[in-house]
Amino acid sequence: MTYMKKPSVRHPDLPKNELGLTRRDYEGLVSTLCAGCGHDSISAAIIEACFELDLPAHRLAKLSGIGCSSKTPTYFLNRSHGFNSVHGRMPSIATGANLANRDLIYLGVSGDGDTASIGLGQFCHAVRRRINMVYIVENNGTYGLTKGQFSATNDKVSQSKKGEANLFEAFDLCTLAIQLGAGFVGRGFSGDKGQLVPLIKAALRYNGFAFLDIISPCVTFNDHEASTKSYGYVRAHNEAMDRLDFVPKLQEITAQYEEGETTSVPMHDGSMMRLHKLDKDYDPRDADNALAILRKRYERGQVVTGLLYVDDDEADLHELLNTTKEPMNAVPMSELCPGSGELEKINKDFR
Amino acid sequence: MSSSDVAVKSRGMRPTDISDPAYFHKVVDCQWACPAHTPVPEYIRLIAQKRFTEAYMLNWESNVFPGVLGRTCDRPCEPACRRGRLQEKPVAICRLKRVAADYRGDVSDLLPKAPKKKNGKRVALLGAGPASLVVARDLMPLGYTCVLFEKDPRGGGLMRTNIPPFRLPEKVLDEEVGYIVDMGVETRFGEEVTSLKALLDEEFDAVFVGTGAPRGKDLNIPGRDEADANIHIGIDWLTSIAFEHTKKVGKRVVVIGGGNTAMDCCRSALRLGGKDVRVTVRSPRADMKASDWEIEDAEHEGIPIFDNHQPKEFIVENGKLKGMKFALVEAEYSDDGKRTLVPTGEEVVFECDDVLMAIGQDNAFPWIERDIGIDFNEWEMPDVDKTTMMSTRPGVFFGGDAAWGPENIIWAVAHGHQAAISIGLFCHGKDLKAERPAPGASLVSQKMGIHEWAYDNDYSEDGRFVVPHQDQKITLKDLKAEVELGFDDELAYLEAERCLNCDIQTVFIRDLCIECDACVDICPVDCINFTGNGEEQDLRPRLRVPASNLSQDIYVSDVLKTGRIMAKDEDLCLHCGLCAERCPTGAWDMQQFTYVERQANPAGQPNCMAYIK
Numbered sequence: 001m002t003y004m005k006k007p008s009v010r011h012p013d014l015p016k017n018e019l020g021l022t023r024r025d026y027e028g029l030v031s032t033l034c035a036g037c038g039h040d041s042i043s044a045a046i047i048e049a050c051f052e053l054d055l056p057a058h059r060l061a062k063l064s065g066i067g068c069s070s071k072t073p074t075y076f077l078n079r080s081h082g083f084n085s086v087h088g089r090m091p092s093i094a095t096g097a098n099l100a101n102r103d104l105i106y107l108g109v110s111g112d113g114d115t116a117s118i119g120l121g122q123f124c125h126a127v128r129r130r131i132n133m134v135y136i137v138e139n140n141g142t143y144g145l146t147k148g149q150f151s152a153t154n155d156k157v158s159q160s161k162k163g164e165a166n167l168f169e170a171f172d173l174c175t176l177a178i179q180l181g182a183g184f185v186g187r188g189f190s191g192d193k194g195q196l197v198p199l200i201k202a203a204l205r206y207n208g209f210a211f212l213d214i215i216s217p218c219v220t221f222n223d224h225e226a227s228t229k230s231y232g233y234v235r236a237h238n239e240a241m242d243r244l245d246f247v248p249k250l251q252e253i254t255a256q257y258e259e260g261e262t263t264s265v266p267m268h269d270g271s272m273m274r275l276h277k278l279d280k281d282y283d284p285r286d287a288d289n290a291l292a293i294l295r296k297r298y299e300r301g302q303v304v305t306g307l308l309y310v311d312d313d314e315a316d317l318h319e320l321l322n323t324t325k326e327p328m329n330a331v332p333m334s335e336l337c338p339g340s341g342e343l344e345k346i347n348k349d350f351r
Numbered sequence: 352m353s354s355s356d357v358a359v360k361s362r363g364m365r366p367t368d369i370s371d372p373a374y375f376h377k378v379v380d381c382q383w384a385c386p387a388h389t390p391v392p393e394y395i396r397l398i399a400q401k402r403f404t405e406a407y408m409l410n411w412e413s414n415v416f417p418g419v420l421g422r423t424c425d426r427p428c429e430p431a432c433r434r435g436r437l438q439e440k441p442v443a444i445c446r447l448k449r450v451a452a453d454y455r456g457d458v459s460d461l462l463p464k465a466p467k468k469k470n471g472k473r474v475a476l477l478g479a480g481p482a483s484l485v486v487a488r489d490l491m492p493l494g495y496t497c498v499l500f501e502k503d504p505r506g507g508g509l510m511r512t513n514i515p516p517f518r519l520p521e522k523v524l525d526e527e528v529g530y531i532v533d534m535g536v537e538t539r540f541g542e543e544v545t546s547l548k549a550l551l552d553e554e555f556d557a558v559f560v561g562t563g564a565p566r567g568k569d570l571n572i573p574g575r576d577e578a579d580a581n582i583h584i585g586i587d588w589l590t591s592i593a594f595e596h597t598k599k600v601g602k603r604v605v606v607i608g609g610g611n612t613a614m615d616c617c618r619s620a621l622r623l624g625g626k627d628v629r630v631t632v633r634s635p636r637a638d639m640k641a642s643d644w645e646i647e648d649a650e651h652e653g654i655p656i657f658d659n660h661q662p663k664e665f666i667v668e669n670g671k672l673k674g675m676k677f678a679l680v681e682a683e684y685s686d687d688g689k690r691t692l693v694p695t696g697e698e699v700v701f702e703c704d705d706v707l708m709a710i711g712q713d714n715a716f717p718w719i720e721r722d723i724g725i726d727f728n729e730w731e732m733p734d735v736d737k738t739t740m741m742s743t744r745p746g747v748f749f750g751g752d753a754a755w756g757p758e759n760i761i762w763a764v765a766h767g768h769q770a771a772i773s774i775g776l777f778c779h780g781k782d783l784k785a786e787r788p789a790p791g792a793s794l795v796s797q798k799m800g801i802h803e804w805a806y807d808n809d810y811s812e813d814g815r816f817v818v819p820h821q822d823q824k825i826t827l828k829d830l831k832a833e834v835e836l837g838f839d840d841e842l843a844y845l846e847a848e849r850c851l852n853c854d855i856q857t858v859f860i861r862d863l864c865i866e867c868d869a870c871v872d873i874c875p876v877d878c879i880n881f882t883g884n885g886e887e888q889d890l891r892p893r894l895r896v897p898a899s900n901l902s903q904d905i906y907v908s909d910v911l912k913t914g915r916i917m918a919k920d921e922d923l924c925l926h927c928g929l930c931a932e933r934c935p936t937g938a939w940d941m942q943q944f945t946y947v948e949r950q951a952n953p954a955g956q957p958n959c960m961a962y963i964k
């Protein structure tokens with residue numbers, strides 16, 4: 001970590017977005033994570049994505065659990081709402097907040113320990129309930145904050161820094177998310193912002209549960225020769241399935257691809273995802289195909305990245321529950337709690 | 352713009368050669384801009400540490416007159432200062448130099464001495480301005496016999512005769528001229544050189560001409576001769592004040608000219624009894640030649656400046672100056688930017704008792720015979736070699752304002768150092784170009800521990816501090832009362848902290864980089880990029896912030912593992928070291944770059960040598 005604060009001075013020619021803000025206006029405090037941590041790059045990618053989407057920071061809420069990854073919301077978007085919950089419990093907080101105010105954008109940040117161990121049950125139900133949120137796992141294959149124990153996403157072949165073997169098979173969070181019905185599932189790598197930033201942008205614009213598993217090397221405990229979550233390994237085995245262009249509403253499509261290789265996926269707000277296939281066998285709208293390819297490639301030791309699955313027609317929790325369009329925290333108290341007379345009436349119906 | 356959006360290109364810019372001292376020297380904007388290449392950031396750090404004597408000596412070795420320059424330097428370093436490119440004012444480099452001079456301890460034991468045993472070489476120095484004095488300072492400790500000719504009764508040149516004492520107290524000048532003359536220079540003060548030919552007969556091994564540009568320009572318009580008694584050439588008038596021949600001036604004074612001499616004239620007039628003193632300039636105000644701070648000081652004393660006023664006529668009544676007539680003009684610019692001043696047809700008259708003319712200086716060499724091998728060009732200026740300072744006659748050198756026309760003190764100093772090197776080589780039969788000493792340079796890591804550096808890397812958010820001034824009730828009454836009071840040590844510390852330490856370089860070690868992006872993300876001014884290579888004109892616009900300042904270089908690495916390169920725009924780097932603090936592998940290191948111009952007498956540069964380490 002660094003002791004001095006990041007100077008507030010900035011480049012006078014720094015580009016500005018529609019709101020007149022620069023990317024530096026989306027920053028948070030200086031990170032206290034280890035120098036070179038992948039999590040910091042993900043924070044930078046989130047900053048870039050929010051800047052490019054012209055998001056007003058106060059319309060977004062950051063939610064997290066416990067872990068180095070879960071600490072990172074302090075390091076970006078310091079003008080947004082935030083809740084740093086207990087270990088593995090971020091999905092509950094997200095569910096509650098989302099029900100109370102459906103108008104905010106919810107960005108959950110978690111770790112592989114926070115999600116795949118202690119919070120696994122919570123995670124599964126958040127997916128199942130189709131909470132309208134972005135759920136990011138900063139996946140380093142280890143419990144970074146508690147000094148480097150294997151996590152449930154650490155591959156069996158991937159030894160510890162001191163050479164201890166890992167006895168258990170890893171499970172794949174993207175596979176799990178697709179199986180549980182997440183409508184938007186992608187995998188990125190902290191070391192490739194060119195791929196990551198559009199993924200985050202599209203996830204933020206997606207209506208429904210958007211899951212991103214982002215491989216994020218832990219420079220201190222899991223960036224060694226025998227690790228499969230190191231910068232070196234991921235760079236050498238990264239297999240991108242597609243290339244995503246996020247095209248905001250009212251903006252012209254500029255990237256040109258051959259006919260037939262590009263799928264356009266409309267988003268709720270009128271923006272568009274343009275998916276350019278890099279692997280001809282891959283079809284991100286077919287869950288069975290996606291699951292099969294994920295398994296096959298994993299067996300070959302490849303790290304499959306890109307937008308892996310998308311359902312542009314998924315209903316989120318509010319639609320399923322048929323809640324009011326108005327955020328509940330804005331519904332007048334008299335309607336929200338119509339009084340004991342009304343309660344009596346309802347109770348009577350059950351007698 | 353993110354990395355993988357850019358196709359990886361293998362061809363393009365070549366990796367930067369940081370072993371070439373010119374590369375990092377250019378990054379130290381102030382030192383690069385200083386004609387004498389004074390190691391600015393190093394002395395600023397010494398001031399912050401309250402090591403004033405060391406800061407003074409480091410300056411003295413490079414620029415010879417820190418006390419004088421700390422008050423009067425033209426400060427080319429300040430417009431160059433990186434801080435000024437961050438939408439802020441530059442570091443007050445010049446006034447910090449003054450702090451080193453004001454608070455220094457006794458330096459007499461630290462000054463080089465001339466040896467008892469001379470080396471048998473005799474050098475004539477013509478004119479006792481800064482240029483000649485520097486040649487003496489560099490050569491005396493080597494055993495040369497230096498004979499200094501000066502028509503005035505005392506040494507210092509225009510520093511004494513033209514820079515008024517309210518800007519430069521006599522004591523400060525005396526001390527620093529004394530350090531040199533007291534080495535045992537043979538002075539022939541009060542002796543005007545009237546024939547170079549005759550002087551050459553005196554058997555000197557070398558002659559240095561440092562006689563300045565002594566002729567003030569005149570205006571030949573109607574009334575000039577009739578009103579002569581009340582029309583004064585600015586530089587001559589200032590000289591006669593300095594030697595106390597002139598002690599007062601009329602109540603209403605018109606100053607003609609928009610340069611620094613005009614500013615010194617009007618402010619002096621105010622102190623010698625002028626009540627209504629006005630400055631008139633031919634050009635629009637924005638084109639005035641005077642430094643902004645000199646104009647500011649004059650206006651602060653209540654002197655109005657009338658621009659677009661072209662002198663037409665001296666109005667004379669009964670053989671006495673009555674006033675000055677001006678035609679009003681307007682500047683028009685042609686497509687290629689050329690300016691013409693077009694009369695508007697209007698005329699005005701300023702009534703006045705005296706007129707001071709400060710419209711420029713010319714060189715004049717009536718005392719140099721044209722048949723002794725010194726070639727003069729069509730403007731009557733000698734042909735002087737830019738590197739060696741030697742004229743077309745071997746052994747005769749020029750420097751300061753005498754070489755290429757009026758400049759300033761710090762240029763005179765730089766010329767003096769170069770001329771001294773040449774004279775040394777010439778007297779020993781060596782080649783003036785091939786055997787010139789190369790500058791010294793070194794690069795030393797500042798790392799002391801994790802996130803601990805041998806310099807203070809934190810960034811000060813303070814704006815430029817203002818130098819306190821003496822009360823005008825005192826200064827306007829007394830020609831000798833210094834206007835600026837200088838920073839005290841507390842203000843000096845705060846101002847010193849504004850310096851970005853541009854000599855502490857970011858050094859990139861390609862083989863250690865794992866391309867984690869940590870440095871890109873932390874850099875406060877978005878200097879660092881990992882991207883596909885390309886030719887410079889292709890690379891510059893596609894950096895995180897397009898690198899539009901072409902005077903600043905792009906630091907480029909060799910190809911990295913992903914096929915990309917590291918490209919850093921040096922332009923706005925704060926030298927804050929955050930990149931190095933965030934790098935997990937030590938691929939960035941903060942290293943102090945030191946650069947020292949060699950002088951004729953390397954032994955006279957002990958502080959600079961220590962500085963090279």
Ligand SMILES: Cc1cc2nc3c(=O)[nH]c(=O)nc-3n(C[C@H](O)[C@H](O)[C@H](O)COP(=O)(O)OP(=O)(O)OC[C@H]3O[C@@H](n4cnc5c(N)ncnc54)[C@H](O)[C@@H]3O)c2cc1C
Pocket residue numbers: 423424425477478479480481482483500501502503507508509510513514542543544545561562563564565586589611612615718750751752753757758759760761763
């Ligand atoms: C009014 C005024 C204000 C200035 N203010 C500043 C300032 O604030 N900062 C700055 O950096 N620069 C300033 N300058 C410019 C600066 O003073 C000169 O550029 C500098 O002094 C040049 O140094 P030099 O050694 O070449 O010659 P000079 O300083 O001009 O010295 C030449 C000397 O040679 C003597 N001399 C000439 N001919 C002969 C001869 N034939 N025989 C014997 N002696 C002779 C002269 O008497 C003089 O003493 C100012 C100039 C003027 C006119």
Ligand SMILES: Cc1ncc(C[n+]2csc(CCOP(=O)(O)OP(=O)(O)O)c2C)c(N)n1
Pocket residue numbers: 066067068069070087110111112113114115118138140142143144145146151
């Ligand atoms: C209830 C509870 N159990 C255990 C812990 C100890 N603990 C803190 S962080 C952590 C693991 C974090 O791992 P991960 O989510 O992968 O985060 P990382 O630090 O790797 O980013 C554990 C077990 C805790 N804080 N609370």
Ligand code: SF4
Pocket residue numbers: 379380381382391392431432433434441442444849850851852853854
């Ligand atoms: S910030 Fe300091 S080192 Fe940099 S140019 Fe300015 S004075 Fe020189």
Ligand code: SF4
Pocket residue numbers: 857873874875876877878879923924925926927928929930931
């Ligand atoms: S020292 Fe490093 S982090 Fe600081 S401004 Fe320069 S390049 Fe950026």
Ligand code: SF4
Pocket residue numbers: 036863864865866867868869870871930933934935936937938939
């Ligand atoms: S922080 Fe270090 S290792 Fe990471 S990209 Fe920068 S130089 Fe390379």
Ligand SMILES: [Mg+2]
Pocket residue numbers: 067069111112113138139140141142143144151
């Ligand atoms: Mg983890």
